[in-house]
């Protein structure tokens with residue numbers, strides 16, 4: 001199994017404890033994490049990426065217990081093995097599209113993907129030298145997806161990637177994420193409250209506020 005969690009429990013200080021359903025994914029598998037606003041979806045995503053540490057339970061990626069890594073080791077492992085598509089792109093505005101990808105590459109020792117190929121696959125070749133400020137919202141989102149893929153991660157986590165998109169573009173972005181994930185043999189987890197995504201990915205878990 002490429003990625004799995006077991007008995008994940010977590011509570012913010014002074015708050016009620018979350019008990020998250022177990023996850024298990026092989027390379028090429030996709031999973032939706034569904035739940036209402038405030039149900040704990042982003043919290044679960046942060047536990048899966050090691051940005052938060054569970055009170056108990058395990059997150060295992062490629063045989064490594066993610067929640068037992070600390071400090072620099074945790075950051076390096078995340079940089080090399082987990083690609084995160086944040087809800088907002090958070091790109092470096094003074095840099096060009098390609099420089100943003102080069103920067104992401106810089107933080108990893110892994111060989112990664114060819115940048116020009118990746119830009120072409122995401123229909124961004126013509127924007128390679130554009131500044132981030134001049135991109136449309138959709139282009140900025142594709143750069144953010146490219147940045148998540150650049151180090152050829154084993155796990156891709158995407159937080160609400162379709163929430164601001166119309167039906168056609170929502171469909172395109174999910175297809176893009178699925179195609180790219182299966183190409184690099186990664187597992188894909190998409191956190192969303194967007195029920196439309198179920199039409200493309202049938203495998204899901206539901207999280208609920210405790």
Ligand SMILES: Nc1ncnc2c1ncn2[C@@H]1O[C@H](COP(=O)(O)OP(=O)(O)OP(=O)(O)O)[C@@H](O)[C@H]1O
Pocket residue numbers: 012013035036037038039040041042043044193
């Ligand atoms: N750092 C924090 N400290 C304390 N409570 C927090 C913290 N972050 C989130 N919470 C609380 O935990 C609960 C779950 O938040 P979370 O962001 O995981 O929900 P979500 O399902 O992702 O919501 P949304 O769909 O609105 O983004 C909320 O009640 C939130 O107020």
